[in-house]
Amino acid sequence: xxxxxxxxxxxxxxxxxxxxxxxxxxxxxxxxxxxxxxxxxxxxxxxxxxxxxxxxxxxxxxxxxxxxxxxxxxxxxxxxxxxxxxxxxxxxxxxxxxxxxxxxxxxxxxxxxxxxxxxxxxxxxxxxxxxxxxxxxxxxxxxxxxxxxxxxxxxxxxxxxxxxxxxxxxxxxxxxxxxxxxxxxxxxxxxxxxxxxxxxxxxxxxxxxxxxxxxxxxxxxxxxxxxxxxxxxxxxxxxxxxxxxxxxxxxxxxxxxxxxxxxxxxxxxxxxxxxxxxxxxxxxxxxxxxxxxxxxxxxxxxxxxxxxxxxxxxxxxxxxxxxxxxxxxxxxxxxxxxxxxxxxxxxxxxxxxxxxxxxxxxxxxxxxxxxxxxxxxxxxxxxxxxxxxxxxxxxxxxxxxxxxxxxxxxxxxxxxxxxxxxxxxx
Amino acid sequence: xxxxxxxxxxxxxxxxxxxxxxxxxxxxxxxxxxxxxxxxxxxxxxxxxxxxxxxxxxxxxxxxxxxxxxxxxxxxxxxxxxxxxxxxxxxxxxxxxxxxxxxxxxxxxxxxxxxxxxxxxxxxxxxxxxxxxxxxxxxxxxxxxxxxxxxxxxxxxxxxxxxxxxxxxxxxxxxxxxxxxxxxxxxxxxxxxxxxxxxxxxxxxxxxxxxxxxxxxxxxxxxxxxxxxxxxxxxxxxxxxxxxxxxxxxxxxxxxxxxxxxxxxxxxxxxxxxxxxxxxxxxxxxxxxxxxxxxxxxxxxxxxxxxxxxxx
Numbered sequence: 001x002x003x004x005x006x007x008x009x010x011x012x013x014x015x016x017x018x019x020x021x022x023x024x025x026x027x028x029x030x031x032x033x034x035x036x037x038x039x040x041x042x043x044x045x046x047x048x049x050x051x052x053x054x055x056x057x058x059x060x061x062x063x064x065x066x067x068x069x070x071x072x073x074x075x076x077x078x079x080x081x082x083x084x085x086x087x088x089x090x091x092x093x094x095x096x097x098x099x100x101x102x103x104x105x106x107x108x109x110x111x112x113x114x115x116x117x118x119x120x121x122x123x124x125x126x127x128x129x130x131x132x133x134x135x136x137x138x139x140x141x142x143x144x145x146x147x148x149x150x151x152x153x154x155x156x157x158x159x160x161x162x163x164x165x166x167x168x169x170x171x172x173x174x175x176x177x178x179x180x181x182x183x184x185x186x187x188x189x190x191x192x193x194x195x196x197x198x199x200x201x202x203x204x205x206x207x208x209x210x211x212x213x214x215x216x217x218x219x220x221x222x223x224x225x226x227x228x229x230x231x232x233x234x235x236x237x238x239x240x241x242x243x244x245x246x247x248x249x250x251x252x253x254x255x256x257x258x259x260x261x262x263x264x265x266x267x268x269x270x271x272x273x274x275x276x277x278x279x280x281x282x283x284x285x286x287x288x289x290x291x292x293x294x295x296x297x298x299x300x301x302x303x304x305x306x307x308x309x310x311x312x313x314x315x316x317x318x319x320x321x322x323x324x325x326x327x328x329x330x331x332x333x334x335x336x337x338x339x340x341x342x343x344x345x346x347x348x349x350x351x352x353x354x355x356x357x358x359x360x361x362x363x364x365x366x367x368x369x370x371x372x373x374x375x376x377x378x379x380x381x382x383x384x385x386x387x388x389x390x391x392x393x394x395x396x397x398x399x400x401x402x403x404x405x406x407x408x409x410x411x412x413x414x415x416x417x418x419x420x421x422x423x424x425x426x
Numbered sequence: 427x428x429x430x431x432x433x434x435x436x437x438x439x440x441x442x443x444x445x446x447x448x449x450x451x452x453x454x455x456x457x458x459x460x461x462x463x464x465x466x467x468x469x470x471x472x473x474x475x476x477x478x479x480x481x482x483x484x485x486x487x488x489x490x491x492x493x494x495x496x497x498x499x500x501x502x503x504x505x506x507x508x509x510x511x512x513x514x515x516x517x518x519x520x521x522x523x524x525x526x527x528x529x530x531x532x533x534x535x536x537x538x539x540x541x542x543x544x545x546x547x548x549x550x551x552x553x554x555x556x557x558x559x560x561x562x563x564x565x566x567x568x569x570x571x572x573x574x575x576x577x578x579x580x581x582x583x584x585x586x587x588x589x590x591x592x593x594x595x596x597x598x599x600x601x602x603x604x605x606x607x608x609x610x611x612x613x614x615x616x617x618x619x620x621x622x623x624x625x626x627x628x629x630x631x632x633x634x635x636x637x638x639x640x641x642x643x644x645x646x647x648x649x650x651x652x653x654x655x656x657x658x659x660x661x662x663x664x665x666x667x668x669x670x671x672x673x674x675x676x677x678x679x680x681x682x683x684x685x686x687x688x689x690x691x692x693x694x695x696x697x698x699x700x701x702x703x704x705x706x707x708x709x710x711x712x713x714x715x716x717x718x719x720x721x722x723x724x725x726x727x728x729x730x731x732x733x734x735x736x737x738x
Binding site: 014016017084085086087088089091095096098110111113114117118238239241242243245247248251253255256257262264285286287292293294295296297298311335347349350351352404405408409410412417418419422 | 441442443444445446449451452454455458459461462485486488491494573574580596600601603604605606612624629
């Protein structure tokens with residue numbers, strides 16, 4: 001069969017991919033900041049710029065409005081607001097970036113949770129003149145709740161605050177005072193002017209007292225996805241390949257994406273729900289054999305023993321297995337118009353597994369503005385609360401804090417087929 | 427014995443994924459989710475570079491098995507011959523089933539009526555696609571659209587829901603969190619799945635280079651008669667003759683997108699290899715659709731409008 005591949009050469013040029021979230025309200029200059037990142041990293045092309053200039057003129061603006069780059073939908077252009085998560089792309093030559101641009105209004109908490117779910121880093125915008133506001137706390141709280149490992153507080157509009165260090169220091173102290181009790185640890189502060197371009201990509205010369213990295217330098221050096229804490233091997237099976245052809249008569253390949261941890265040929269694994277143990281015989285990516293594969297890779301596993309495995313099963317490391325459970329407790333963000341109430345039944349989609357769930361209790365609602373809890377009862381759209389479920393079939397779960405893949409699920413309304421809730425297992 | 431050897435060897439960490447590895451892994455995951463959640467999907471294959479990448483990703487997702495879906499091309503009847511020949515050859519090499527449904531058949535049925543014989547058939551592909559979906563009862567169509575192509579696409583989901591009229595409702599999309607996709611639909615409704623949503627044009631070219639994928643020849647520089655019309659190059663063909671007063675020039679060009687002859691324009695280029703195209707793409711100053719799609723410039727909102735009507 002195919003030869004073993006040598007380990008790939010060190011790739012100095014490619015620092016992988018970073019997904020980040022930008023949050024702030026309409027007035028914080030979020031769109032201008034994204035426009036600035038795209039503009040200064042030379043990611044805006046000539047014809048897009050020409051459209052931008054034309055539109056800016058049409059609206060009677062003197063200078064090019066960088067924020068116009070990011071409002072996509074007709075309805076949003078008409079209302080001058082952002083109502084949905086938009087994804088933007090740029091590349092610096094060493095790293096590719098995916099920006100999830102989330103709207104700031106309170107009624108769009110669900111959109112921010114959506115954008116946060118895939119982000120490795122969040123940029124939280126604060127207006128230097130206004131300081132830490134209710135919404136700053138809300139955004140930080142959601143970012144933390146959804147498990148974004150790195151937060152960056154960008155104190156924007158320094159140009160309107162005389163580039164004053166005092167303003168910046170006060171905001172920093174205010175922020176740390178409320179962030180500490182939340183358990184937010186990795187947070188960085190940068191004074192910027194998205195409008196003038198200071199400390200975004202270029203340093204500029206108006207903030208000499210600030211010695212830290214620019215925003216772009218921080219993005220370039222932030223650890224890429226999944227490269228931080230060691231995690232247990234989790235491989236939800238998506239597809240079983242049994243070609244049953246003459247050439248591949250006994251072939252059984254288990255196809256999926258390594259959600260966390262890593263695996264090497266010869267490693268012992270356990271299959272859930274059966275509990276059977278076996279070893280990895282081969283790791284395939286088309287005609288390549290990988291000696292080992294890490295988190296994020298989509299591969300095909302071949303096992304030493306014939307085990308009955310189907311889609312929805314999970315192959316895991318036997319040393320620390322996930323809980324196999326029919327009862328879960330989770331923080332749920334409610335996404336739908338009609339509220340969630342105890343007794344409600346939904347479909348749960350967790351990794352590649354689907355089962356029915358009954359809401360047994362809504363313990364409390366989390367007030368994400370005031371950082372306090374209020375009585376449960378029901379969850380309205382954009383509410384976040386603690387919910388207990390009873391499941392028809394067991395799921396294989398880890399706490400979300402330790403594993404963003406096996407700790408997450410969505411809820412689907414069986415009548416409408418809509419996605420109505422997002423859950424993070426406690 | 428083998429265990430002992432493996433234990434003795436100090437275990438190095440698995441290499442970190444570079445950006446193409448990551449994009450590839452995500453796309454394979456999406457393709458397998460379509461196969462796992464949908465009962466009768468189809469992959470839209472035009473012979474263009476994005477759908478050529480999709481085929482490679484499908485090989486990585488499902489080989490040594492067959493693809494769990496056929497391939498479908500909605501043919502306007504106005505495609506470049508090189509691309510059509512490539513399409514047929516590639517499908518045959520893969521040993522997968524290729525279905526072709528034609529806008530001309532829809533015209534014969536009377537479901538597509540052109541305003542004038544010269545009108546572009548591109549937007550009418552929606553009708554033929556919806557007819558094919560109904561004919562085969564497809565519940566999901568896998569396509570090669572990317573979010574960086576156009577403003578309206580930046581907010582589209584990876585699994586994008588279409589109602590029983592094939593319409594996209596941008597203001598009422600299903601929330602899409604983590605990598606948990608929801609493909610549940612009622613009969614008559616449809617999911618459009620976009621495995622390379624997060625790729626840019628440059629990513630596509632880099633992937634083509636890395637995987638050494640073959641492309642139709644018109645993607646590479648060749649000399650072709652063109653006229654210059656409001657900033658774009660219009661190829662001179664029987665379908666797109668020069669207008670009065672326009673001078674025909676022989677120019678070295680390549681196509682950045684391939685589609686209907688009447689609405690696909692080339693760019694000036696001498697890039698004869700994928701590497702040269704990557705160098706040009708990295709340095710380019712015109713977005714892919716801006717320079718090369720004669721139909722998207724009509725209004726800022728034109729793509730959004732067409733998508734609402736069922737366009738891919």
